[in-house]
Amino acid sequence: MSRPDAIGVYRIIDANLNRLREGLRVVEDFCRLGHEDRRFDRFKALRRRLAALVTDDIAARCLSSRGADVDPGRATFGAAEAHREDARAVAVAGFKRAQEAARTIEEYAKAAGLPELARGAKGIRFELYTLEREILGGRNDMTAAWFAGGPHLYLVADERFHVGRDLAADVGRAVDAGVRIVQCRRKSGNDRDFLARAEALAKLCRVRRVPFIVNDRPDIALLNGADGLHLGQDDLPIAAARRVVGDRMVIGRSTHTLEQAVVAAAEGADYIGFGPIFPTSGKENPDPVVGIDGLAAVLRAVTVPVVAIGGIDESNIGAVAATGVPAIAVIRAILARRDPGSAVAELLGVCRQGGGDAAETGGR
Numbered sequence: 001m002s003r004p005d006a007i008g009v010y011r012i013i014d015a016n017l018n019r020l021r022e023g024l025r026v027v028e029d030f031c032r033l034g035h036e037d038r039r040f041d042r043f044k045a046l047r048r049r050l051a052a053l054v055t056d057d058i059a060a061r062c063l064s065s066r067g068a069d070v071d072p073g074r075a076t077f078g079a080a081e082a083h084r085e086d087a088r089a090v091a092v093a094g095f096k097r098a099q100e101a102a103r104t105i106e107e108y109a110k111a112a113g114l115p116e117l118a119r120g121a122k123g124i125r126f127e128l129y130t131l132e133r134e135i136l137g138g139r140n141d142m143t144a145a146w147f148a149g150g151p152h153l154y155l156v157a158d159e160r161f162h163v164g165r166d167l168a169a170d171v172g173r174a175v176d177a178g179v180r181i182v183q184c185r186r187k188s189g190n191d192r193d194f195l196a197r198a199e200a201l202a203k204l205c206r207v208r209r210v211p212f213i214v215n216d217r218p219d220i221a222l223l224n225g226a227d228g229l230h231l232g233q234d235d236l237p238i239a240a241a242r243r244v245v246g247d248r249m250v251i252g253r254s255t256h257t258l259e260q261a262v263v264a265a266a267e268g269a270d271y272i273g274f275g276p277i278f279p280t281s282g283k284e285n286p287d288p289v290v291g292i293d294g295l296a297a298v299l300r301a302v303t304v305p306v307v308a309i310g311g312i313d314e315s316n317i318g319a320v321a322a323t324g325v326p327a328i329a330v331i332r333a334i335l336a337r338r339d340p341g342s343a344v345a346e347l348l349g350v351c352r353q354g355g356g357d358a359a360e361t362g363g364r
Contacts, residue, residue, distance in 0.1 A: 009112045014062035016101040016108075020050060020124070023098025030091040031135060038206060038225030042131060046124055053120040088136065095132045099125055142227070143250050143270045146211050147305040150326035151351055152180035153344060154307050155334055156215075157201060160187070162335040168200045170340045175208045177344035179334070181327060183230055185215040199224045213252070218244040228252060230273065233260065238268045252307070256287035258297055265302040273329065274298050276310020277320060281332070286310070296323050314346050321351040
């Protein structure tokens with residue numbers, strides 16, 4: 001088979017398909033073997049997407065156009081190539097190589113009359129931009145991305161309040177309907193069951209690309225590759241939990257007074273939960289109600305994102321949303337409904353109205 005054109009378009013595509021595969025593998029190994037980060041499976045998924053784009057005809061044309069033996073670049077090995085500061089620098093280079101290769105494939109596929117390959121390469125490129133921010137960005141970047149553009153619904157997946165048959169399936173329906181953050185909370189049972197539940201929910205959240213947080217347990221958060229850990233007032237100090245989960249995991253803290261909120265932010269919490277805003281049956285011994293005014297005071301006092309929690313449902317979520325809080329946590333308002341997806345749609349609909357009466361009743 002001869003080269004398809006004078007300028008070697010397929011040779012360029014072939015070289016960059018190889019670069020893209022190699023870059024994906026470099027970053028996948030950084031996640032999988034370097035950090036035991038479960039997001040490595042997203043790179044596997046990208047490699048499968050790329051393989052599906054390369055038809056037998058494209059593969060044959062690329063192979064016949066390959067000219068590695070005469071490539072003038074094979075003999076060069078500059079100072080920049082001879083050294084990397086650390087494993088993170090290797091991952092940075094892998095991301096850049098893959099992104100650049102995807103862009104080159106996209107452009108030259110157009111010249112070769114391969115619109116599906118061009119479109120697919122563009123999709124992979126944008127997915128890589130997102131993954132680079134998630135994996136190499138700092139906690140501040142990740143936390144900011146979670147809460148930007150709120151108010152968002154934050155689902156506390158606590159099976160004690162679930163009326164359906166399959167908690168994971170209902171959490172999936174809630175996320176599909178618009179929940180943006182999921183926390184796994186388990187107050188009873190053994191560690192084995194907690195880990196299994198967390199792993200199931202973590203997998204679900206990874207597929208749907210929403211943050212997953214584990215309540216109370218840094219060990220379980222670390223084992224299932226959670227994005228975040230949420231601590232109560234009586235749990236580990238944030239500095240101690242950080243020694244367990246590392247520098248990259250987001251850590252939140254539950255607070256129930258203005259003073260606690262200020263202390264948690266100073267302690268290094270990446271976000272805080274604050275409540276109960278309204279009376280709640282979500283805890284056996286709930287803290288005193290703080291109300292809408294208490295929430296507004298905390299929003300003025302701290303600079304970290306705040307998650308409002310406690311007794312919030314469709315009757316009062318509008319008033320909570322009107323404070324400008326970036327996220328609103330619910331349990332019963334979703335999990336105690338037979339159709340979690342419809343419950344989420346109803347809650348979001350009220351939030352978008354941007355108001356409502358601050359009812360002092362309701363059950364989370």
